[in-house]
Amino acid sequence: MAHTLKCNNCNIVVNELLAFVINKLHVMDDESMSRICLAFFTAQDIRTAKDLLFLSVPVRKRKINRRREGHQRRDIDDIIDLARETDPDKFPVFVAKDLHKLPPIDFDSVDLTSLLKDMVVLKNELQTIKARYVTQEQFENLEKTAMECRRISNESDPFYRNVSHSNLNVNVRRGAYLNSGPMGLHISSSIENADEHNKTVLVCFNNISYADDMVLLSPSVGGLRLLIERCESYALTHNLKYNVSKSEYMVFKAGSKCPSHVPPIRLNGVELKRVSSFKYLGHLVTDDFRDDADIERERRALAVRANMIARRFSRCTAQVKLTLFRAFCTSLYTCSLWTRYTQRAFNAMRVQYNDAFRVLLRLPRYCSASGMFADAHVDGFHATLRKRCAATLRRVRDSRHSLLTVVADRWDSGLIRHWSSLHLSLAPKIVV
Structure with a gap:
């Protein structure tokens, strides 16, 4: 049995x-x-x-x-x-x-x-595929038509006519529109015309776009309404439609001062919701310019990734675990943009980073953090933060985009000052 x-x-x-x-x-x-x-x-x-x-x-x-x-x-x-x-x-x-x-x-x-029935069904499916699918010649003709439509559209855009394409540094596969590398910053001609009526806008960069995400910047409610109006007319002309349910607006604080009442702002006739924070390209932006919320977001994401690889690869060798840790846990997303945060939020992130390494390699809870990273030849939290900031600084300085050039040339900029402070001292300065 x-x-x-x-x-x-x-x-x-x-x-x-x-x-x-x-x-x-x-x-x-x-x-x-x-x-x-x-x-x-x-x-x-x-x-x-x-x-x-x-x-x-x-x-x-x-x-x-x-x-x-x-x-x-x-x-x-x-x-x-x-x-x-x-x-x-x-x-x-x-x-x-x-x-x-x-x-x-x-x-x-x-x-x-039963086999004959299956063969008949398969034969019918093949006939359906032949009847509905396009041929190689039809696909090539469609591709040529699409390229011709794109060329005509670009030639009809006055902004695109005045730009030398040989000087563009466009990351097209990541959705960028103009020169800047990983992010596309551009000014649409319809948005640019708004400055003729809004004399208070002294800086021309009032539209930051990446793929289908757009940010409008304005020092006043009237200027923002004018920008939205231009966007609506541009979308109507080019057969586009904005997602009103995902559109929000935020008023940044000037120190501790912030207007409690703001006149309604509408997009396509629908009043937009005012928020104190929103996630743009995965980074949490708050109205007080602080990064505690984004640090907490990355801390939670790091905990999820660390627990996942610790559970799924618990039987792997130490070398495999170190490779997985470098790939999944050292890529602290947008950590180079953390400039204003509290000591509590920063320490919580550092402790989570150290605990993730201990859990993955099954080390004691109270072992030395610097010692375990040195023994494994893995970058610690501060070293990872310095490398990420240095890489961001290099990309900003190498970019030929005029806005990023301004950021790189301003030595009194908060970003440049923070990135430099990470390499001038062993312990990074915390701006509270």
């Missing part, structure tokens, strides 16, 4: 009939499978396999003991029905000990009518 053999990670059930049924469940019809089992297995084998299947699979279905004539066929049907109704993840591993007991499959045992 078959037995259930258990190990630490799996359940192994040794039974030739169950191994055959589970293996052929998705490639044979029920009629052919039932006929083969009745021809090659005895009544005792069928009864034992049925009892063993109901014991091995946690189901609520009641086992019926068949005793009348034809009970062997009905027992086989019960086995097949239970196998098809049960989730495959709940099955144990069915194996065969005596391979000579496994029945062979030939054309006499297969229902040829």
Whole structure:
């Protein structure tokens, strides 16, 4: 009689009939499978396999003991029905000990009518594909038409006509529109015209766009309304539509001062919601210019990634775990933009980074953080932060975009001052 053999990670059930049924469940019809089992297995084998299947699979279905004539066929049907109704993840591993007991499959045992039906269905699907899918020539003609439409659209845009394409540094595959590398900053001609009426806007960069995300900047409500009006007219002209449900506006504080009442701002006739923080390209921006909320966001994301790799790769070697830690836990997203934060938020992020390394390598809770990173030849939290800031500074200085050039040339800028302070002292300065 078959037995259930258990190990630490799996359940192994040794039974030739169950191994055959589970293996052929998705490639044979029920009629052919039932006929083969009745021809090659005895009544005792069928009864034992049925009892063993109901014991091995946690189901609520009641086992019926068949005793009348034809009970062997009905027992086989019960086995097949239970196998098809049960989730495959709940099955144990069915194996065969005596391979000579496994029945062979030939054309006499297969229902040829079912095979012919499958062939007819497949033939109809191929005919449908041929009728609906385009040919290679049609696809090439469509591609040429799309390129011609893009060329005509670019030539009709006055902003694009005045730009030398040879001087552009565009990361098109990341959705950028104009020179800047990882992010596209541009001024649409429809937005630029708003400055003719809004004399208070002294800086021309009032529109920051990346792919389908757009940010409008204005020092007044009137200027912002004018920018939105220009956007609406531009979208109407180019057959575009703004998502009003995802559009929000925020009023930045001037120190501790912030207007409590702001006149309504509408987009496509719908009043926009005022928020104190929003996530733009994965970075949390708040109205008080502080980065505590974004640090907490990255801390939670780091905890999720660390727990995931610690659970899924717990049996891997230490070298594999170190590679996974460098890939998943040292990429602190937008950490180079953290300039105003509290000591509490910064320490919580540092502790989470250290604990993630301890959990992954199963180190003691109170072991030395600097010692464990030095022994593993892995960058600590401060080293990772300095490298990310240095990489961002290099990309900003290498960019030929005029706005990023202003940021790189202003030595009194908060970003430049913070990035420099990380390399001038061992402990970074915390602006509270």
